Amino acid sequence: MSENIQNSPSENLDRYLSFTLPALDARGRMVRLNSVLDKILSNHNYPQSLASFLAEALTLTALLGSLLDEKDSQLTLQIRAEGGAVDLLVCDFKNDIIRGYLEFNTEKEAALPEKPSLTDIVGEGYLAIIFDQSASRERYQGIVALTGESLSKAVENYFTQSDQIPTLIRIAVKPPENGRGWISGGLLLQHLPKNETNAPRLTHQGLDNPDWDHVRLLGETIKPEELTEQALSCEDIVWRLFHDEKPINITRSESFSTLCRCDEARFKNIIMRFPKEQRAEMCDENGLIQIDCEFCGQHYSFPVDID
Known part of the structure; x- marks a missing residue:
């Protein structure tokens, strides 16, 4: 596809963009959510601190779900924890449709600090990432401890340690203000071996690949306000980060929606x-x-x- 993604037509919200940087053996996903968050979060009367946490989890689910290639495959993200405000969180992604909810302890939520840490919110627990492949009917499940500064960091650790795929994730969430609803943005970058469809998984030595170090450093320059800036499209952000790294191949662009499957x-x-x-x-x-x-x-x- 064209390298000149500055001029690509786009809807700025409730969509994701898949792209590759073939010269650097890297791929990425850029996600932006708005009305999808509004609808999901309005289903329950969540305190804002936990609504923000669920919005982060939903954005992470959108990023991971966009990695699925097969129709009717499903990505599920699940948290079970104790000692913090959140006891259970479940989000899933199937056919570009996102759902999610959480269960929480009212007393512990009321005691949260103004800017709660991941430990404040979940105490001790684990994050399960489940990929259900529709064609093969196989299920892949990974479990990672809820440690570190954020959910994103926990998932980065999962990919690096379990799948040996160096990964960078950045997520920002902006609550409603001035009559505007929730907005979140997310960026996922991964280093992959050459000819990834036929190549073996990376070894730990591959984690020090200089091309990946370069991609990671560029990705780390993204600012939270850029991820949640409605005026910036997904294409705009990718171009800002990687305009010197040609070619940039846009491989897919799809819209998100939310629709419960209860019946x-x-x-x-x-x-x-x-x-x-x-x-x-x-x-x-x-x-x-x-x-x-x-x-x-x-x-x-x-x-x-x-x-």
């Missing part, structure tokens, strides 16, 4: 798998089985005699 018929089918005696045990005082979708907050009620 009344699906829940009904699940309930009908249980014997009537067990269904009776699920009922409330009114004889109804109550189900809430954690992702979107939709409520469903079913009678015990659902047949």
